[in-house]
Amino acid sequence: MALYEYKCPDCETSFELMRSMSAADAPAECPACGSTGGRRQLSTFTSLKPGGSEGFAYTPATERLGGGCCGGSCGCAH
Structure with a gap:
């Protein structure tokens, strides 16, 4: 089971659901x-890496990848 983020096309509410991978795009x-048209959204995640004072340091996904929408490799400067 994984946590997925969805957005309603009718009221534009964002919400999360715990679902199996096979049901993620349903x-x-x-x-x-109550609309049944909610669609899965792309979302980011956070990981831990060794090196912090507690043994691990919090690293947002964008920092770990070099920042931006594509990790900085496309030259978009985001």
């Missing part, structure tokens, strides 16, 4: 308006 019911 339409989801919006908890706000």
Whole structure:
């Protein structure tokens, strides 16, 4: 099971659901308006890496990848 982020096309509410990978892209019911057209959104994640004072340091995904929408490799300067 994994946590996925969805967005309702009717009321534009963002919400999360715990689902199996096989059901990840299935339409989801919006908890706000009840619409069944919620679509999965791309989302970021955070990882831990060795090196912090507690043994691990918090590193946002964008920092770990070099920042931006594509990790900085496309030259978009984001």
